Amino acid sequence: MEVRKDQYNAYVTAVTPVHSVAKNTMYAFLSGGIVCTLGEFVMEYLKGRGAEEQAAGVWTLLLLIFVSVVLTGLNIFQKIARVCGAGVLVPITGFANSVASPALEYKAEGQVFGIGCRIFAIAGPVILYGTLASGALGTLYWLGTVMGL
């Protein structure tokens, strides 16, 4: 074949169609905005009922997680995500979907090796690297406190 392999990638990029970034971005903006507004709404409602700021925040996340998991089970979340992309992936809803979807999918392989091993197939890295980052930064912070900064 006469084509140089390093040129092939550039050629392919040129002939491969891509989604309209403007359209995708707009959908992500609107849907992400709506999810966060819903969150704000729940938070304000709970605070209005006398919940503390932090507790209201946590309850809000729990509710969003619950709704995402149910929508995932009903095969609705996937349809929303296909259009909205990052709009539902970036909020905590995406995290919930990434835990629920392998749980559903790998049930056939059993409770332990199916659901048990695979439930964090997508979300596990988030927890590992979140813990790693906060632990590393916490170490810096702790060193700071020890040295009396």
Place this chain on the structure above:
Amino acid sequence: MEPVEYLKAFLVGGSICAAVQILMDRTKLMPGRIMVMLVITGSVLGFLGIYEPFAKWAGAGATVPLLGFGNTLWKGVRDAVDEEGALGIFKGGLTAGSAGIAAALLFGYLASLIFRPKMKD
């Protein structure tokens, strides 16, 4: 509650999602990598003292995206270090993030009992 709070949540949350969408479309990064980047970024922004005031201002617009989860982990570590010293490095993060993680696990598991995987169409 002022309508402006909702507007802020909408605009801030929407903007974060839109920025990530552009990143995804431009770089072809897999969603798993994106989620990891968001959490780490949230922790770092928290450490730099940026995320906390930002979240105070933007409300759910800042706490609902995964960036907020990263910030929560960092905040947990910081508070625990203040209370218990070095032990807090190990205890703080997962303690603060426990509600979100446990909820996803519990609801996810229950969903696996109730629902069957379905075909996409």
Place this chain on the structure above:
Amino acid sequence: MQAGKSSVQFDKPPIVTAAASIVGEKEGKGPIGNCFDQIEPDPMFGKKSWEEAESELQRRTAEVCLSKAGLTPEDIRYLFAGDLLGQIVATSFGVGSLEIPMFGLYGACSTMGESMVLGSMTVGAGYADRIMAMASSHFASAERQFRFPLAYGNQRPLSSTWTVTGCGSVIIEKADGYSMENGNMPLAKITGITCGKVVDMQFRDSMNMGAAMAMAAVDTILQNFRDFAVVPGCYDKIITGDLGLTGRKILCDFTEQAGYDLKGIHMDCGLRIFDCENQDTHSGGSGCGCSAATLCGYILPRLQSREWKKVLFVPTGALLSPVSFNEGRSVPGIAHAVVLESI
């Protein structure tokens, strides 16, 4: 006899005497949905897992093929079959009950080509009077092996293809002694084959399989032209497996560079089986079942009716595994060509 560098020209061309295809609901709603023998509305095929479903799909397709030919499993000397799953479990668990001596094949989405190439060589050489070649894929089992759990909310890039839920099965036998009584007209004859080689363009985007496989198709098609000293005009159609829109563009560009214009006679099974715009499949259909079902339901009947006299059937495969991909390896392609002629 051997032809050129990697082809075989059959002295006594084996004939395709029966073909069967079963597809899923989405394929059944596609532009050629009415060509298939069965459309199964239940994606689980009455089973408990996607892998079992694909096995059932293969078993059923083999049985439909046998019954169309009026044969029993004992009449088949060898079975050449494969699928996309790790260790080709859909095949092993699907065809075991038939008790036909079997060669399990993996050629990614090119498996139907590979099985027909090996099957026709076996028959052509006289080592078997009658064989069956079969390949299948299932959207759900492929998706969960190669990509994400089905319930995961990912966005598919426009270059991505949709794995066909489907299976195609053909019976290939020697022409000598075949009885055409009772109107048993064979579908086509296999006059030659070209075996493809692994073509690695150091391409790494697993969401753009068309681009990963297109150069393998170009390589095999040009090799076929050289080995048989033919030009594209000798074929009514040159039919690739699952290049999709992106792959078709690449194929046409590079064959044009080599001095051949394929635009008019090229057809891609992945573009034929789905309506890419209205069925939201983006670049087209893919998977072993894509070329296999299209061959059995759409291509062979057109050869039988002599609408087409001679076609080059070139299923294409992308040779990656989830492990090779995670380890940062490229996605090489392969394509095998079968020369099919009307009787």
